[in-house]
Amino acid sequence: MSSMSNALTEAHVESLPTAGVSQGDVSDFFALLKPRVMFLVVFTALVGMVVSPSSVHPIVAFVSLLMIAVGGGASGCLNMWWDADIDAVMTRTRKRPIPAGKIEPGEALAFGVTLSAGSVIILGLVSNWLAAGLLAFTIFFYVVVYSMWLKRSTPQNIVIGGAAGALPPIVAQAAVTGHVAWDSVILFAIIFMWTPPHFWALALVKSGDYERAGIPMMPNVAGPDSTRFQILAYTILLAPLGLAPVVLGFGGLAYAIISLIGGFGMLALAVQVYRLREGEPAMRVAQQLFGFSILYLFLLFATLLVEHGFGFFRPVFG
Amino acid sequence: MARPNPPVRLTPEEQKRRRQRSMALALALGIFCILLFAVTLAKLGPGIMQRPL
Structure with missing residues (x-):
């Protein structure tokens, strides 16, 4: 009995991580x-x-x-x-x-x-x-x-x-x-303006998580309603900014169409997030905005990549 | 006189992970050398042999 328990103890000690040795793969x-x-x-x-x-x-x-x-x-x-x-x-x-x-x-x-x-x-x-x-x-x-x-x-x-x-x-x-160059500054501005609606949509859904961790995210500090208003405000700025590459001449026809449709999509969802404030529908629409914001940014940049990288660029003006 | 520390004995799982980390590091260093060589050729081109000594 005693030898059996010794063997088990040894096997247990063998499987324990060695002090000072990395356990990560x-x-x-x-x-x-x-x-x-x-x-x-x-x-x-x-x-x-x-x-x-x-x-x-x-x-x-x-x-x-x-x-x-x-x-x-x-x-x-x-x-x-x-x-x-x-x-x-x-x-x-x-x-x-x-x-x-x-x-x-x-x-x-x-x-x-x-x-x-x-x-x-x-x-x-x-x-x-x-x-x-x-x-x-x-x-x-x-x-x-x-x-x-x-x-x-x-x-x-x-x-x-x-x-x-x-x-x-x-x-x-x-x-x-x-x-x-200006081109990259505009791309910077688009990502910069996209970040608040994207992360605050997530923060509305995961506010309990952030609360537990003591991180002062907007919904926990200013409240969900103020966050919803700010999401809408940033989206109102983001949607026309998404069209800036067209005005500056490095976004072509395909980009203009995608950014116009995507911008309206973002705005529509931001308005929904602002309007729906209670229960499951409010959480669902915030989650939809979070998901759509990823697709929106991806499509904007992917379209620029295809236009310039594969020779599909057709200027809108001139 | 201080007693020497007992030798560290790794478990089989730890040995496996260490081998994997070593292989990944070797691969990364190999790729790094190839990239530096390629960049040198790309930046200097044929002029790589024509520099003042």
């Missing part, structure tokens, strides 16, 4: 980079490159894009390192590698800092130091300004912090042209 480290956010970064950066009036060697463009992606992933990793405590109490994030105990905070910090420094240096060497500086600023803004400062202190967190998510087209165009 490759997929856990990849998850630290927030792959879905990284895809958005690559996608918007690629469009920033494609609409650019000048061009670079495809290999230089590819490596620049890769470094922007790695820099974006690194900032996501550092965000997860800093926010591990609040990630652990939110249902949406509690399975992330650090709160799940698969990766130690120190490992994530080292991983994020190494990738941040590496991506900035390589981008500077491969393209130019303006693009590298902008990438470094993006990482700094997301990690320090948004994650460490704004996120836990003001309901305007995602409004100001949204600038970090909107910068990739500017970084990418700077990598190609060596300067910051």
Whole structure:
């Protein structure tokens, strides 16, 4: 009996994690980079490159894009390192590698800092130091300004912090042209204006989660009704802004049609979110706005990509 | 004289994960070297051999 219990104890000790040894596998480290956010970064950066009036060697463009992606992933990793405590109490994030105990905070910090420094240096060497500086600023803004400062202190967190998510087209165009052009500034403005309705629609649905984690999201601080009004206000600004590429001449006929229809779709849903305030229908329409906002931004950028990348550009004016 | 620490014994699962991480790191470093070589060729082109010594 005693030998049997000893054997069981030994088997149990054998299966326990060894102190000081990393428990994460490759997929856990990849998850630290927030792959879905990284895809958005690559996608918007690629469009920033494609609409650019000048061009670079495809290999230089590819490596620049890769470094922007790695820099974006690194900032996501550092965000997860800093926010591990609040990630652990939110249902949406509690399975992330650090709160799940698969990766130690120190490992994530080292991983994020190494990738941040590496991506900035390589981008500077491969393209130019303006693009590298902008990438470094993006990482700094997301990690320090948004994650460490704004996120836990003001309901305007995602409004100001949204600038970090909107910068990739500017970084990418700077990598190609060596300067910051109006085209990329307009793309920045579209993503910047899109961020509040997108995240606040999610925050309306997940307000309990944010409340538990102590994050001052707009619905928890100003209330759901004020949030609904602000969603509508930002969408009223976003819909015409979506047409700005047409006016400036880098959005063609297909883009004009898509942004017009998409803009009306966003407006219609924002009005519904503003009107429906109680019960299941209110939650459902907020969820619909969240989902449609992703499709809207994707279609705007995908259309620009197809128009410029595959020679389908037909100017609306002239 | 201090007693030496006992050697760390990894579980089979930990050994497997460590091997996977090592392979991924090796692959990433390999790709990194290839990319740097390709960028060097792309940026310098035929002039790669024509530089003042």
